[in-house]
Amino acid sequence: MQETMIKRAKELLADGTVSRVIGWKKGEFAYDTTPAVFETAEELDRDFAFDDFTAANVSKYLVKESRKEGKILAFLKPCDTYSFNQLIKEHRVIRENVYIIGIPGGPKLDAEKIKAKGITGILGIKNENYTLKIETLYGTETMPFYEAICGKCESCKSKKHVIYDELIGEDGDILDSNRFDTVEKLENMTAQERFDFWREQLSKCIRCNACRNVCPACTCEKCVFDNPKSGIENKAASDSFEENLFHIIRAFHVAGRCTDCGECSRVCPQNIPLHLLNRKFIKDINELYGEYQAGADTVSRSPITDYTPDDCEPSVVHERGVE
């Protein structure tokens, strides 16, 4: 796959279709493949990588990249195409300046899950028939591939590319995922239990803002959390209230626009399950206002900027089963 991608990228660079390529390159370690922009065939040959650790969604970079001179080639996985579509809808990217090649999705791996098994000093990781052969400083370790996959891939919602100029490999289908299971489990708890659950999770937040910075829906030039008058800008929370405030508002701002790409939870250094907040909104929207998938198209109106005269009243919340 990696070879095919490099070959195609070089062709498009050579015939002048694009002047840059956004993909991934190998990091310092075997497991930190990160997004990168390439301008020449030599750079592609030297650094371009597409492996089990290319979970990062490059759509958000296109907000800036698509405004530069010349066209850019972007390799997008199925989940990434939803983010890109949503950005088109919000007029955040210039579609004409991006040439999209759809590439197959994951499951991608999460290095933290490998390290959690006590495997350290990792030198190389190979996937042999869905068993990971991990070379370390201390010898070779193995573990099942599926025990190390990214949280977001565990509940993949679609293998279908919703936007592309060409595809490498086959296009897949929209999947019947189990992504609302945990939200449902929480809904069935008592308010006290939910409160305790979230206190435990949110109190871990160090306000690094990674979740916001990585989110393809969080593209505001000026973010509320950067407002020096808000008292909550760029600093760790000094009270549990500030933790709640940040998380409620962040999730609320992306409600109806969040494509459930899972990037926020993936990058959180504290392993806070942020996606559960986003999914709660998605689930509520689906149940109260009809099924809606942000990013599935570029024209539909986001449910939160829409209404019907006979929408339900907020009392539906108060009338739910036991608290």
Place this chain on the structure above:
Amino acid sequence: MQVNDNNFQPVIVAFCCNWCSYAGADLSGTNRLNYPTNVKIIRVPCSCRVNPMFILRAFQKGADGVIICGCHPGDCHYTSGNYYTRRRITLLYSMLDFLGIERNRTRLEWVSAAEGAKFAATMQQFTEDVRKLGPNRRLEDLRCRKQ
């Protein structure tokens, strides 16, 4: 004074839209109807002016309950403002519930300029409901605690 169940006086913040609910509150006043002094009214141009941040800030600064009042659906001075309010606030209240914040601390009620009696009754009922819950502890900011 030590706060206990018998003398707890909740602070209620009521966001009232200028065109209906604020006038409704006015009417209940001119009709000499009683509603609890716990209620602090904040006038907003339209119910849809209420940003989720306002609601959270109210709790931060000491509110024990927050209620939003606007024109009845279909009657918004700006035609459709309250339809947006309805969706937005439903989702927000549901999220607060999801985080384990007591449901009865939040409410939304449509009150027209002619419904002075409804305004007073709503405020009485809501204040009573919040009083039963006791002080807001789950969404408070300890630095802002008064007693």
